[in-house]
Every structure is written in C-alpha cells, then in structure tokens.
Amino acid sequence: MPRNIDAATARALLQTRDDLRRSGCTERDIERLVRDRVVRRVRNGRYVSADAWNGLWNEGRHIVEVVATHLNSDAPGPVFWGPSAAVLHGLPLYRLAPKQVHTAIIGARHGRTCAGVVWHNVEVVSSDIVEIDGIRCTSLDRTVLDLGRATAAGVAVSAADAALRSEAVSGHVQDADAAAAWAGRMSARAERSHGRGIRQARRIIEFADGRAQLPGESVSRLQLARLGFVRPQLQVHVVGPSGEDYWLDFGFPRAQCFGEFDGAGKYLDGEVRGERTAEEVVMAEKTREDAVRGVTGWRTVRWGSSHILSTDAFGATLAAFGIRPPG
Missing domain, CATH: 3.40.1350 (Trna Endonuclease; Chain: A, domain 1)
Incomplete structure (x- = not known):
C-alpha cells in the first residue's frame, strides 16, 4: 500500500464496528484488538488495521482521520480547513503530524474543540468550498493561503510549491506565464486578506516556486x-x-x-x-x-x-x- 493515499483509499481502509462483527469479532474481541494494537480506533465506531496505519506517512494518517470524521458527520458534513483540507488536495505537510482534525464552523461566533476535532470560527465564502470524493473542504487557493497564515514556514512553502507545481510545471520546466498568473492571483487574494499571519502568507506566496519536486x-x-x-x-x-x-x-x-x-x-x-x-x-x-x-x-x-x-x-x-x- 502506498504511504500517501487519497480520500477514496482512506475510505476503503476504514472499518466500522459492524464490519468487525461481520468478520466474526465479538464486542470483547474488538476491545482486545484495540488494546493489543492490532486495530486502531480512529474515531467513534471507525477502525483501521494497525499494519495499514503504521505504513502511512503523516499525510496518509491524517486523511484517514479526516475521512472518518466526515463519515461520522451528518450530511453534508463539515468543511475541512487548513491541514485537513491540505491532505484532501494532496498537498504535503512537511514534518507536521496534526493531532486534531480541523474544520471551519460556518456562521458560529466561537470556535471549539470536541472529540479530536477543532472547529475554527473563520469566514469561508461559498465559492471557496469544494468537494473532493464527496467531502467538503476549502479550495486549493484558500487552503494555501490558510497554511501560509497558520503553519510554520517549512510547511507553508512546501504546500505552496506543490500547488504551484500542479498548475504551472510539466516535468522539470515551469511555464513562466502560468506561474505568473498563479502568483498574481494569489498575491491579489493575500492583499485583500487581513489578520493574524497574513504577512507570512504574502511572503510565502511571493517565494513559491513550482520547480521543487519534494x-x-x-x-x-x-x-x-x-x-x-x-x-x-x-x-x-x-x-x-x-x-x-x-x-x-x-x-x-x-x-x-x-x-x-x-x-x-x-x-x-x-x-x-x-x-x-x-x-x-x-x-x-x-x-x-x-x-x-x-x-x-x-x-x-x-x-x-x-x-x-x-x-x-x-x-x-x-x-x-x-x-x-x-x-
């Protein structure tokens, strides 16, 4: 199994309590498997085998947590934000292993943390909400900007480079016009934004270069x-x-x-x-x-x-x- 996976693969790795029962496990067996670290409880009623979990990089582990959170939510599900949106878009999280799943709580006055999920009180317009394999998250541009504001420079620049690479690079060659269009669009967006971390985000966007392969x-x-x-x-x-x-x-x-x-x-x-x-x-x-x-x-x-x-x-x-x- 690859160490980096997408949402569909993460969904396939997850098992419910009913799945485990259908495989012949009793309630006592399930608790023993979790205690003995044969399976890992990702979210309430959602499990993944320890072998699969241990074979994943940080990004792969986090997308399993994101998908499990989505599956445990009422439709249409939360809007995943920041690092949790990044893994849905396939962006790297350099040396970052998120301890919690991050979502945007639309229209709320205060953020909160509950059951391993951080609900951020951030403004997200409808045009910045996309679906990936049926899971809602912030758009790629918005996600890059949020990472630039809220994560360490190494995380932010790695993600920005990867986003730019997906748009402007073929092989090892960066299309100058496409790169300039991306930089212009992202810079204009950053200039319209205000608040904590925006100065770093502007520097990251200016610094981004899609020719970085890793x-x-x-x-x-x-x-x-x-x-x-x-x-x-x-x-x-x-x-x-x-x-x-x-x-x-x-x-x-x-x-x-x-x-x-x-x-x-x-x-x-x-x-x-x-x-x-x-x-x-x-x-x-x-x-x-x-x-x-x-x-x-x-x-x-x-x-x-x-x-x-x-x-x-x-x-x-x-x-x-x-x-x-x-x-």
Whole structure:
C-alpha cells in the first residue's frame, strides 16, 4: 500500500464496528484488538488495521482521520480547513503530524474543540468550498493561503510549491506565464486578506516556486534564502555525454557545484524506488553524477532531511564544500 493515499483509499481502509462483527469479532474481541494494537480506533465506531496505519506517512494518517470524521458527520458534513483540507488536495505537510482534525464552523461566533476535532470560527465564502470524493473542504487557493497564515514556514512553502507545481510545471520546466498568473492571483487574494499571519502568507506566496519536486527541496530553498542565497539556480538542465537529459536541484556557479536534496525514500521506500533495488538506485545516481561531472567539471553535493533542520547546520554543510552566499 502506498504511504500517501487519497480520500477514496482512506475510505476503503476504514472499518466500522459492524464490519468487525461481520468478520466474526465479538464486542470483547474488538476491545482486545484495540488494546493489543492490532486495530486502531480512529474515531467513534471507525477502525483501521494497525499494519495499514503504521505504513502511512503523516499525510496518509491524517486523511484517514479526516475521512472518518466526515463519515461520522451528518450530511453534508463539515468543511475541512487548513491541514485537513491540505491532505484532501494532496498537498504535503512537511514534518507536521496534526493531532486534531480541523474544520471551519460556518456562521458560529466561537470556535471549539470536541472529540479530536477543532472547529475554527473563520469566514469561508461559498465559492471557496469544494468537494473532493464527496467531502467538503476549502479550495486549493484558500487552503494555501490558510497554511501560509497558520503553519510554520517549512510547511507553508512546501504546500505552496506543490500547488504551484500542479498548475504551472510539466516535468522539470515551469511555464513562466502560468506561474505568473498563479502568483498574481494569489498575491491579489493575500492583499485583500487581513489578520493574524497574513504577512507570512504574502511572503510565502511571493517565494513559491513550482520547480521543487519534494518538500525537502522547498525547505532547502527556504534555508538557502535565510543564508543569503537570493536566487539559486533551480532544476539546472545538463545534457550528458550520450545526449541524456539530467536535471540538478540546485546550481552554485561561484563554487562550481550542483546541489541535490537526497531524501532517504529514494533508496529505502519501495513506492519511490519502483521496481529497482536500493543498490540499483545508488548505481544509477553514481552513473548520473559521473556523467554530469564529466560534461560540466562541476562537483555534486548531496544533503538530506537532517541537514536542513536548522539554518546554521545547513550553512555549515554547504561551507564544507566551499559553497557560501555571495557578498
């Protein structure tokens, strides 16, 4: 099963108490399965197998919680908001594991928290409510803006990059006109908005770049900006010795280095590796790196998730290879 799932897959994973009874479980059996962590109670009367749950990333776990909340609600169901809307749209939640499901309580005076659900008193116009697999949530644009206002910069920029990528990027190439249209639309929306967090949201929208393929690349770019790299080259195209097309995450001309964010999933996650073994992935990366160095004369510097946790640590990693901000 993939570690990232959509609402339909989440719905299929969930079992009701009646489902478990029909499989032969008694009430005592169900309680024992929960106690022994063979199944996990997601919401009242909604269960998922522990094996399935443990195989999911944070986004997948949260969409299971969102779908369970929807199924336990009266029609038409709540409008999911913020991180809970993000997972319905397939946006990443960089290092964020929501502890509660987030919904917009339309027309209420005060927000509240009940049974693992936070009801936010936020204004959501009807044009900003969409349905995904029959589940209501805020629109993609509104969700990106809300994440920009209410989450850490790494979460917000990863989501904004992913939203822009879905609209303006094909392969590794970003359509400049489509990207400009997205930025203009989102900036105009942010300018019309006010209140807590809106300044960060405006900065995130201005900073977004759909060429980031992974959240780790988005956060790497954020850390580079904090270090003083104003506009690092992104998705640098190199033609190999036999005409191969290679794309490098970052280019640092002054140091004559390419930079690559290397997530562990490339080597360890079967969903990412596809049919290849970890050894085959390593060899392919070595072949690629040798070809790029042979054509350009540039080295390739790699870093992973642990290196981008802090700006200082990332700066020290780059400096060890002679990569320093200009000026």
